[in-house]
Amino acid sequence: MRWLRRAVLAAAGLISGLSISGAAAAAPALWVVRDADSEIYLFGTLHALDPATRWRTPAYDAVLARAGTVWFEADLDTADPRTIGRILDTYGKDPDRPLSRKLSAQDLEALGRHVDVARIDHLRPWAAALMLSMQPMLGRGARVEAGADMTVTRAARRSAKTVRAFETLEDQARLFAGLSERAEVQYLSDVIRQRSQGPKLGLRPAPSLEQAWAAGDLARLGPAVGELRDENPGLYEALLKRRNLQWAEQLAGEMSGAGVELVNVGALHMVGEHGLPALLAARGFAVERVQ
Numbered sequence: 001m002r003w004l005r006r007a008v009l010a011a012a013g014l015i016s017g018l019s020i021s022g023a024a025a026a027a028p029a030l031w032v033v034r035d036a037d038s039e040i041y042l043f044g045t046l047h048a049l050d051p052a053t054r055w056r057t058p059a060y061d062a063v064l065a066r067a068g069t070v071w072f073e074a075d076l077d078t079a080d081p082r083t084i085g086r087i088l089d090t091y092g093k094d095p096d097r098p099l100s101r102k103l104s105a106q107d108l109e110a111l112g113r114h115v116d117v118a119r120i121d122h123l124r125p126w127a128a129a130l131m132l133s134m135q136p137m138l139g140r141g142a143r144v145e146a147g148a149d150m151t152v153t154r155a156a157r158r159s160a161k162t163v164r165a166f167e168t169l170e171d172q173a174r175l176f177a178g179l180s181e182r183a184e185v186q187y188l189s190d191v192i193r194q195r196s197q198g199p200k201l202g203l204r205p206a207p208s209l210e211q212a213w214a215a216g217d218l219a220r221l222g223p224a225v226g227e228l229r230d231e232n233p234g235l236y237e238a239l240l241k242r243r244n245l246q247w248a249e250q251l252a253g254e255m256s257g258a259g260v261e262l263v264n265v266g267a268l269h270m271v272g273e274h275g276l277p278a279l280l281a282a283r284g285f286a287v288e289r290v291q
Helices: 002-010 058-066 081-091 105-111 125-138 148-158 169-177 181-197 208-216 218-231 232-256 276-282
Strands: 030-034 038-045 071-073 162-167 259-266 287-291
Touching: 002 058, 030 071, 030 162, 030 276, 038 058, 038 148, 038 232, 058 148, 058 259, 071 148, 071 169, 081 169, 105 162, 125 169, 125 181, 148 162, 148 208, 162 169, 169 232, 181 232, 208 218, 218 232, 232 259, 232 276, 276 287
Parallel strands: 038 259, 071 162, 071 259
Antiparallel strands: 030 038, 030 287
């Protein structure tokens, strides 16, 4: 199950783990949320990157240097193989009702063209979908260790900053496991069709979306969120909207203090009416894009 464990780690932050490869310089979007004595910076990450990618800019590094607290979706330092294996055993398996009984005959046949179904038949649809969707990205050379989250976690710990996480890896697995079976099976079906027919927005973004992240081009990232909302509303509600609302509430509480904080979460959490910049602006805070 090495592939599945790598996929779970690469997708920490769930569907928002876009990837980018190559050595091109990038300037992803960055916002600041201000009041009289507080600044919270919001940065949308890619959780897995080609080690050659240069994404850190002087503006981002200046914010990181000033920040006393640095936030992430989950603490990836806890993602050792034993922990991930336990989480998968608890939330990612369903041997009594295998995939071959949940998928349509057409989807099952298509799945068999990409993996040995007998080896993953005991998995829940969400776990199989993660594995299937992350394989191409990891196969192209992207690595979690080179992703923005792990890179900044290491930098923050070296500088003795306070590192905080909105969720645990187990919290994230519970989100998937709490999906309705219909939403979970649809997620897997979408990934199967994407692998068979080409990329589908919101699950495994096409290179143009990866480039959009690098350029900070939200106009091109937005449709990924819109299609997910329209085509699988249960997944959108659980994995983007509900979490963003919870995180915005936590950050609004942080604004009652003083100082500089930096939030690093998956790029799609920044997009649209339920993105963190929009939700914090709706709470009356001054929100400005600075990169």
